[in-house]
Amino acid sequence: MIPIAKPYASEEEATHVREVILSGMMAAGDIVHEFEQKFVDFCGAKYGVATTNGTSALHAAVLASGISKGDEVIVPAFTFYASASCVSMCGATPVFADILPDTYNLDPKSVENKITDKTKAIIGVHLFGQCCNVTELSRIAKNNDITFIEDAAQAHGAEWKGVRSGCLGDMATFSFYPTKNMTTGEGGMIVTNDYSKSELARVICNHGQTEKYRHTMLGYNYRMTNINAAIGLEQLKRIEKFTEMRIRNAKILSETIQTKGITVPFVSPKAKHVYHQYVIRVEDDFPMTRDELMSYLASKGIGSAVHYPIPLHKQPYFAENNANTQLPVSEDCAKRVLSIPVHPAVTEDECLYIADTLNSI
Ligand SMILES: Cc1ncc(COP(=O)(O)O)c(C=O)c1O
Known part of the structure; x- marks a missing residue:
């Protein structure tokens, strides 16, 4: 995995x-x-x-x-x-x-x-x-x-x-x-x-x-x-190297993932993104739901995680005071986002494998 x-x-x-x-x-x-x-x-x-x-x-x-x-x-x-x-x-x-x-x-x-x-x-x-x-x-x-x-x-x-x-x-x-x-x-x-x-x-x-x-x-x-x-x-002593490797992995993923219905991370031209997570979004025209995709990736040996499944105004602890709070973008993203491996231990070949697995769906 x-x-x-x-x-x-x-x-x-x-x-x-x-x-x-x-x-x-x-x-x-x-x-x-x-x-x-x-x-x-x-x-x-x-x-x-x-x-x-x-x-x-x-x-x-x-x-x-x-x-x-x-x-x-x-x-x-x-x-x-x-x-x-x-x-x-x-x-x-x-x-x-x-x-x-x-x-x-x-x-x-x-x-x-x-x-x-x-x-x-x-x-x-x-x-x-x-x-x-x-x-x-x-x-x-x-x-x-x-x-x-x-x-x-x-x-x-x-x-x-x-x-x-x-x-x-x-x-x-x-x-x-x-x-x-x-x-x-x-x-x-x-x-x-x-x-x-x-x-x-x-x-x-x-x-x-x-x-x-x-x-x-x-x-x-x-x-x-x-x-x-x-x-x-x-x-x-290693953080600069760790960051370089995260950026390299993200670049391979973003350049190689080319499948309808998956949105790769957007980077603002003003930002240097250090990819703590590489987060894709599963759109309506993708043939699987986000949760189906997660299980499918697991079956192919690829770990993934949802950051975060419940927006904070809907968390049980905060919900009572936020019964009328509507934050549509947060609510929508919570249903669609999926983090896939980008950390420094992921190799170039593994990035290509992850991208190819997504592209072949
Ligand atoms: C955005 C954000 N803020 C705060 C924290 C809290 O950090 P810690 O887990 O070290 O208490 C985290 C940890 O995951 C985080 O992701």
Whole structure:
């Protein structure tokens, strides 16, 4: 089976982790600080706060943006649950906006329609590895004097007009879950060019502690360990190569898949897509439904996955407050999208095999 994801880990990661364990300095320390610095250098940003995962990074970033009960934050309906649950964790309300059918990212027009006098922020998700329309979303944020947070969990090294994710909004957050473009086991990072926001986020992630055993606010233990950071440092040495391989695989797939009823990913001319996922859309004139195609691909040894089958306003947790919310593009895409293998472990021949299998249906 060609798996839909295959986390990369080598002797180098294992050796570095071993060294950290044997040093006895396993909790947050110098290795974490080195990883923070090297990751923000990779992004071209100034400050980084490493966290336990991408969700805690988002939670702390939303809190550090001053969002609390009574506030509204605009979030795409078509994304992973954590892009919105982080808003609820702050006692605020996620307000779901629709997406564009080509990039699957936030539709700026829908965002504009959702702004109220309670709106305090927009969370722009760079879904599947392609930046959302940062130009338009930043303009809306600026005009309304609200914060623009990038959820870059899936977009390490992605660019908008030549600028890397992490530097495109007021704050950005990343995930280092094993299936992401690079991993630390579990982990996350808040990235920003705003020193005071980074310091506030650091306090939030460390029990609200400004000096040892002096707690000035409600905080959490969201600190990354040296063990996780050691994995991240080794992965950072390879992230550019990983990205090149994802882009190469996507190019082969897009050039070779030529069958009526399958739409391959659209890449905005302003974006550098890093293909966390390669997502095809199954149109009405394709001879199989999306779910039939998934089973067929499995029978041919090709893994696939649906990201995401339920738009967030329809998720049981959010549905009650969104009974009248209609987001037709998100609802339609949830029925049609299918992620197929694009990760660095997929070979050129396997890409051709996947494309030929689709073309022969
Ligand atoms: C868009 C998005 N945001 C946030 C997260 C949360 O990251 P984590 O799983 O590291 O908590 C994910 C993880 O899948 C994600 O895809």
